[in-house]
Amino acid sequence: MNVRLAEIWRACQGILPSIIATADSRGVPNVTYLSQVYLVDDRHVALSCQFFNKTRRNLDENPLAMVEVLDPLTLQAYRLRLKFLRSEKSGPLFDMMSLRIDAIASHTGMSGVFSLIAADVFEVVSVATVEGFLTVPVDAPAEGVSLEGWRTEMRGLQLVSERINRAADLESLLASVLESLEEYFNFSHTSVLLWDEANGRLTTMASRGYGESGIGAEVALGEGMIGTVARERRLLRLSSLDADLRYGRAIRREATDAANKLAAEIPLPGLPDAQSVLAIPLTIGSRLVGVIAAEDRDPLRFSEWHEAYLDVIANQIALGIDRMIERGDDSADTAAAEAIAHPPAAGPKGCRVTRRLTYYRHDDAIFVDDEYLIRNVPARILWKVLGESRRTGRTEFSNREMRVDTSLGLPPVKDNLESRLILLRHRLQEKCPDLQIVSTGRGRFALKAEAALELIER
Amino acid sequence: MLNPRLQRCLEPGLSVIVGSVDAQGAPTCCRAYGLRSTDELETVTVYVPVATSHETIQALAMTGRLAIGATYPADHSATQLKGVVTETRLAREDESAFVREQMRVYTEVLAEFGIPKRLSSRATYWPAFAVTMRVEEIYDQTPGPNAGGRLR
Numbered sequence: 001m002n003v004r005l006a007e008i009w010r011a012c013q014g015i016l017p018s019i020i021a022t023a024d025s026r027g028v029p030n031v032t033y034l035s036q037v038y039l040v041d042d043r044h045v046a047l048s049c050q051f052f053n054k055t056r057r058n059l060d061e062n063p064l065a066m067v068e069v070l071d072p073l074t075l076q077a078y079r080l081r082l083k084f085l086r087s088e089k090s091g092p093l094f095d096m097m098s099l100r101i102d103a104i105a106s107h108t109g110m111s112g113v114f115s116l117i118a119a120d121v122f123e124v125v126s127v128a129t130v131e132g133f134l135t136v137p138v139d140a141p142a143e144g145v146s147l148e149g150w151r152t153e154m155r156g157l158q159l160v161s162e163r164i165n166r167a168a169d170l171e172s173l174l175a176s177v178l179e180s181l182e183e184y185f186n187f188s189h190t191s192v193l194l195w196d197e198a199n200g201r202l203t204t205m206a207s208r209g210y211g212e213s214g215i216g217a218e219v220a221l222g223e224g225m226i227g228t229v230a231r232e233r234r235l236l237r238l239s240s241l242d243a244d245l246r247y248g249r250a251i252r253r254e255a256t257d258a259a260n261k262l263a264a265e266i267p268l269p270g271l272p273d274a275q276s277v278l279a280i281p282l283t284i285g286s287r288l289v290g291v292i293a294a295e296d297r298d299p300l301r302f303s304e305w306h307e308a309y310l311d312v313i314a315n316q317i318a319l320g321i322d323r324m325i326e327r328g329d330d331s332a333d334t335a336a337a338e339a340i341a342h343p344p345a346a347g348p349k350g351c352r353v354t355r356r357l358t359y360y361r362h363d364d365a366i367f368v369d370d371e372y373l374i375r376n377v378p379a380r381i382l383w384k385v386l387g388e389s390r391r392t393g394r395t396e397f398s399n400r401e402m403r404v405d406t407s408l409g410l411p412p413v414k415d416n417l418e419s420r421l422i423l424l425r426h427r428l429q430e431k432c433p434d435l436q437i438v439s440t441g442r443g444r445f446a447l448k449a450e451a452a453l454e455l456i457e458r
Numbered sequence: 459m460l461n462p463r464l465q466r467c468l469e470p471g472l473s474v475i476v477g478s479v480d481a482q483g484a485p486t487c488c489r490a491y492g493l494r495s496t497d498e499l500e501t502v503t504v505y506v507p508v509a510t511s512h513e514t515i516q517a518l519a520m521t522g523r524l525a526i527g528a529t530y531p532a533d534h535s536a537t538q539l540k541g542v543v544t545e546t547r548l549a550r551e552d553e554s555a556f557v558r559e560q561m562r563v564y565t566e567v568l569a570e571f572g573i574p575k576r577l578s579s580r581a582t583y584w585p586a587f588a589v590t591m592r593v594e595e596i597y598d599q600t601p602g603p604n605a606g607g608r609l610r
Contacts, residue, residue, distance in 0.1 A: 016573070021477030021487035021525070028540060029525040031477025031487050032599060054597075054606060066477075066485045066513075075577045077510070081484070130488075132509030134580045 003127045005039055008069065008078050012037045012045070013239035015072035015275075015299045020047070022058035022065045030054045037069055037080070038097060040121065045080065048097050049087065049118040056120075059084040065122065068130070072299065077130035087118035094119045095234065103228040103236050103279075156184030160313050164320035171422045173320050174206035177292075182208060185306070187278075187294040191269050193219060193226060194290040194321065194419055198411045199376050202230055202291060205419055207269040214269030215426040216374060226291050229279040233288060235311060237302050238277045275299035280310050282318035289318045325416055354452040355432055359383045361457060368432045378424040380408045382437075385447050386455055399443040421445065460498050464596065464609060467528040467537040468495060470563040476504055476589075477525040478517040486513040491583040492560040493528055499593050499610070502526065502539060505549055505557045505586040515587055518543050524591045527599060531567055536599035537609065541591040549588040557586055 011018075014036030021031045032055055038046040045067075049056055059065065063084035070077050088094045098116040105115060160180045167173030174192050181187040191207035191214065204217040222231040229236045274295040282289040292314060294302070358367045365375035366382060374382065384405065385397050399417055403410060410417060425437045434451040460468075474490040492505035504526050506514060518524060522543045529536040549557065565578040596610040 019475045019477075019487045019489070019527075021479075021485035023477075023479035023483060023485045023523075027479055027483065027521055027523055029477040029479045029485055029523050030540075031475050031525045031527045031538070033475070033527070033529065033536075062483050062485075064484050066487050068487055068489070075573075075580060077489075079487075079513075130510050132507070132582055135582050136580055 003078060003129055005042055005045070005124060005127060008071065008127065009039060009304075010073060010300060011069035011071045011076075011078055012039050013072070013300065015239060016070040016075075018070070019068040020055060020065055021067075022055050023062050024058045025061035030058055034067065036100075037067060038093075038119075040093060043124050044085075044121055045082065045124055046088075046093055046097065046119045046121050048101060048116055049120050050101065050116060059120065075134060077133040078127060079130055080127050081125040082122040083125055085121045085123055087120050089118050093121070095232075099228065099232055099234050099236055100238065102232075103225040103238070106222060106228050107224045156180065157309075157313060159184060161316055164316055167320065167324070170321065170324040170418050171206075173324055175208075177317055177320075178206055178208040181292075181294065187296070189269075189271055189274070189296060190292065190294045192282075192290060192292050193230075194416070195230065195288045196377075196416060196419075197414065198409060198416075202226065203419075203423060204269065205290075205422060210269035210271075212269060213426070213430065215430070216423055217269065225277060226279050226293050229281050229293075230288055230291050233281045233283050233286065235281065235307055235314075236277070236279045237304075237307055239299055239302065271295050271297060273297055276301045278302040278306060278310070280314045282314055282321065284318050284322055289321050292317065325414060325418065353434065354454055355435060356454040356456065357386065357432075357435075358456040358458060368435075371431060373431050374424060374427045377409055378420045378427070381420065382424055382428075383457075384408065385437075386453065389447055390453075390455060395448070396440060396444060396446045399445070463598075464499060464537070466530060466535060467499075467539070468493060469530065470560055471530065471532075471567040473529045473531055473564070473567075474504060475527045475529075476506060476511075476514060477527075478514050479521055479523055480517040481520040484517075486517045488514045489581075490526070491564065491581075491586070492557040493526065494556065499539070499596065501544065501590055501592050503588050503590045505553070505560075505583075505588055507582045508548070508585045508587055509582045511587055515546060515589075518546055518589065524589065526591065529599070531571060534601055536601075538597045538599045539591070539593050539595070540597070541594040543589055543591050545588075545590040547588055549584075549586040553586075553588060554584055557583055 017033040017035065018037055019031060020034045021029055023029045034047060036048070040046050065082045065084065067080045067082060068077055069080070094116065097119045101116045160177065163176040163180055164173060167176055178190045178192065181190050189209040192205050193202040194205050195202055201218045201220050204214050207213050207215060219227045221227055225236060225238070275297055276299050277293065277295045279291055279293045281291055296302070356369050359379065360367065363375065364379060366373045366379045381402055388394055388397070402408060402417060403415060421437060428435050428437060434449065435453065436448040438446050438448055440446045472493065474493050475487060476490050477485055477487040479485045488506055488511045490504045490506045493502055495502045524541060524543050526539045527536060561583050565575050568578045569575050595608065598604050598607045598609050
């Protein structure tokens with residue numbers, strides 16, 4: 001073994017397809033491509049068994065195999081001589097490999113069509129550089145975590161902790177977390193989705209680095225990569241979004257075009273050419289709080305180190321979010337102070353525009369001038385205050401009256417009212433800036449309209 | 459005349475891989491840079507770099523068993539040919555133009571998938587062994603419901 005497995009980790013990220021050769025008991029060889037070789041430890045690797053194909057059948061007859069992998073940065077090839085040991089159909093290794101496959105399957109609309117049957121574990125008999133594979137030797141890019149890197153990451157942890165502790169409200173907490181991830185880890189495309197128990201979906205509450213914020217975009221449990229991470233409560237790192245995923249995205253685009261307009265709503269923030277993804281569940285115990293997702297065009301952007309490190313940060317973020325949600329009305333103190341310092345804009349005097357808001361009862365959704373605005377509980381809150389304002393002239397409301405109004409469908413505990421108001425405020429800013437929801441004091445908010453409003457209910 | 463499906467495995471721009479097995483049952487593999495047939499796939503000749511194919515050539519010397527995978531990266535259509543080697547020789551100079559052209563098209567295909575030519579053009583492809591195989595079985599290896607189906 002002239003190379004250690006750990007030294008060829010880049011070649012085992014599935015960025016370039018690997019080759020596997022096997023042979024049956026009659027000595028007939030078979031050669032095919034592999035999507036990824038999973039490094040288990042210094043002497044073992046695992047391959048995913050998704051179908052009982054010829055490779056898999058050969059291994060039952062003859063446990064020997066050869067795999068060739070390519071380093072995506074240098075294109076240097078390495079050959080591994082392997083001996084098949086066992087198939088694992090449960091346990092941590094199976095779960096880790098299964099999560100990746102389930103996420104890709106869900107993301108490409110292929111859930112249930114392909115899934116992991118087993119994690120096939122091999123002993124690594126030897127690993128060798130394929131000498132002469134390249135005409136000119138390539139200098140290996142620098143790698144490894146330097147002492148400076150460790151210091152930066154420790155400082156990053158400290159920074160995130162400080163910002164979580166200092167955050168006055170949920171909105172500033174989410175924004176500062178994403179800002180910290182960019183500042184200290186160069187994660188420039190990130191989003192946070194919070195779990196809404198009542199709605200049974202994750203809702204995008206903050207994003208950074210995208211043209212369209214995607215705030216309000218929803219994901220069902222188990223849907224796509226983020227929904228899969230939320231369902232399984234396990235971190236997912238994809239080092240390359242391989243050809244299957246790109247193919248699936250193309251199919252999804254076609255499907256989306258034909259989808260019902262009401263169901264299309266808000267697209268998730270995302271890079272169309274992302275090559276790597278990191279999605280981290282935010283949990284307290286086994287209770288789901290949300291998911292933080294990051295993506296990048298660099299297929300090697302997220303490393304194993306980030307997994308462990310960000311798991312620690314995710315725990316802090318989850319606790320911070322939960323604390324904000326628990327605080328409920330108290331969190332409005334700061335917002336109230338801000339509201340006093342920056343009084344809301346004037347009322348609808350001299351309105352030059354009319355905004356038409358339509359509430360579709362059947363879909364529980366509000367459209368503004370025929371464009372989707374919001375649905376579910378935030379839509380009901382907005383419709384309630386708009387109606388009340390129309391009937392009585394009131395423009396100030398309290399969180400308490402929202403909580404006691406059973407028609408809004410807020411859950412009795414952990415109602416996430418603050419996050420629903422944040423969502424509503426953001427969506428109004430994006431789609432109807434002349435209608436605002438502003439905080440006016442502890443647990444209070446006001447409706448400010450700078451346009452004439454036409455309200456229609458269907 | 460070959461049907462279009464089989465003809466695809468001889469088109470330029472294919473990713474070609476080969477596998478063999480030695481007398482002890484240990485499989486080997488390497489990449490190839492050129493596959494051709496002049497008799498409608500009764501026999502094929504595959505070109506493997508001398509520098510990187512020594513394990514495969516040794517195994518072929520022992521067992522003569524060869525598997526060749528030909529995949530078109532754009533749509534994942536893949537074919538596997540299996541058979542027995544009838545000749546292994548150093549490729550002639552008059553074959554270098556064919557191999558070079560296969561390599562040129564292949565690097566262009568790879569560039570479409572994000573592998574820059576400055577990297578892929580570094581792969582050693584010459585001198586090469588020309589390995590001729592009598593084709594006994596042809597399988598569809600395209601991912602999907604027909605994977606593993608016999609084409610001939």
